[in-house]
Amino acid sequence: MSFPHFDLVEQAYQELVNEGWIKELPPGNQQAVEDQKGVLTRRAALYTNARDAEYGILEKKTGNNSEGYSTDIIINKDGNFYDVASDNGTIAFPIQGGDHFDLGLVPRWRQPTRALAKLDEVPEPIPEPEPNPEPPDEVKKLLIELFNMQLETKAQVDLLVARQDTTDAHLNDARRMLREIQNSANPDYLTNILGRTVTSSARK
Numbered sequence: 001m002s003f004p005h006f007d008l009v010e011q012a013y014q015e016l017v018n019e020g021w022i023k024e025l026p027p028g029n030q031q032a033v034e035d036q037k038g039v040l041t042r043r044a045a046l047y048t049n050a051r052d053a054e055y056g057i058l059e060k061k062t063g064n065n066s067e068g069y070s071t072d073i074i075i076n077k078d079g080n081f082y083d084v085a086s087d088n089g090t091i092a093f094p095i096q097g098g099d100h101f102d103l104g105l106v107p108r109w110r111q112p113t114r115a116l117a118k119l120d121e122v123p124e125p126i127p128e129p130e131p132n133p134e135p136p137d138e139v140k141k142l143l144i145e146l147f148n149m150q151l152e153t154k155a156q157v158d159l160l161v162a163r164q165d166t167t168d169a170h171l172n173d174a175r176r177m178l179r180e181i182q183n184s185a186n187p188d189y190l191t192n193i194l195g196r197t198v199t200s201s202a203r204k
Contacts, residue, residue, distance in 0.1 A: 001099045003074065003082040005048045005055070009094045012043040012117075020123045024091045036092035037085040038066025043117035044084055044094075045074045054078065057116070059108040067116065072097070079103040 003009065016022040022036045041057065048055040054077045058070040065071060075081035083097025114120055135143070 002096045003084055003099070005044075005051060006084070006094070006096055008047040008051065009040070009044040009084045012047060013040055013094045016040055016043065016118075019118075021118055022092055027090060030089070033087045033090065033092055034064055034071050035066045037071040037087055038069060039118050040085045040092055040094065041072055041074060042066075042069060042112055043119070046112040046114065046117040046119075048074060049112050056109045057112050058105060059110050069110065069116070075105060075109055077106060077109055079106050081105060 013022065016036075016039060021039050025032055025036075045055060045057045055074055056077070058073045058075045058081065059068060060070040061068055072083050072085040073081050074084055079101050081100050081102065083100075084094060085092055086095045086097070087093065
């Protein structure tokens with residue numbers, strides 16, 4: 001069963017996007033993304049609680065959490081709970097995650113509030129990541145030396161390859177000439193020459 005008040009999750013999401021609480025972040029800001037999911041879940045839970053007081057938020061002090069609460073669960077006092085938020089690593093968004101049941105979570109049911117839903121606050125701007133510092137001069141010098149060594153090594157390899165190609169070409173020429181000599185030899189002519197030589201020797 002899907003969350004019966006998902007329209008309130010979508011409403012909360014649109015409000016938070018317009019207010020600047022939810023927005024695309026650079027990679028590497030996972031906790032900030034978790035906080036986006038958390039405020040989405042808490043505001044959606046606040047609106048849902050106003051419609052049905054059995055719904056609330058789930059206290060969570062360990063693992064992924066935001067301000068000590070689950071970042072994605074709205075829970076009913078009867079033990080049913082729903083996943084309503086997810087992310088892609090850079091921004092949070094609402095989901096219909098289906099329903100689950102666990103009576104062991106009921107003692108951690110908490111009342112959502114306006115403060116937790118960020119209804120009376122203005123979001124702080126996300127700090128821009130600091131640019132990578134310039135490497136020290138000695139590091140720059142070393143990098144240049146390594147680059148030049150790489151170029152020199154490549155030139156030497158290219159020269160060796162060229163020499164090998166030349167050697168291979170000479171060997172191929174020699175093989176070709178040998179085949180031509182072998183193919184041009186006339187067996188009859190050689191037999192006649194050998195025969196005359198034998199006859200001349202016998203007469204003597």
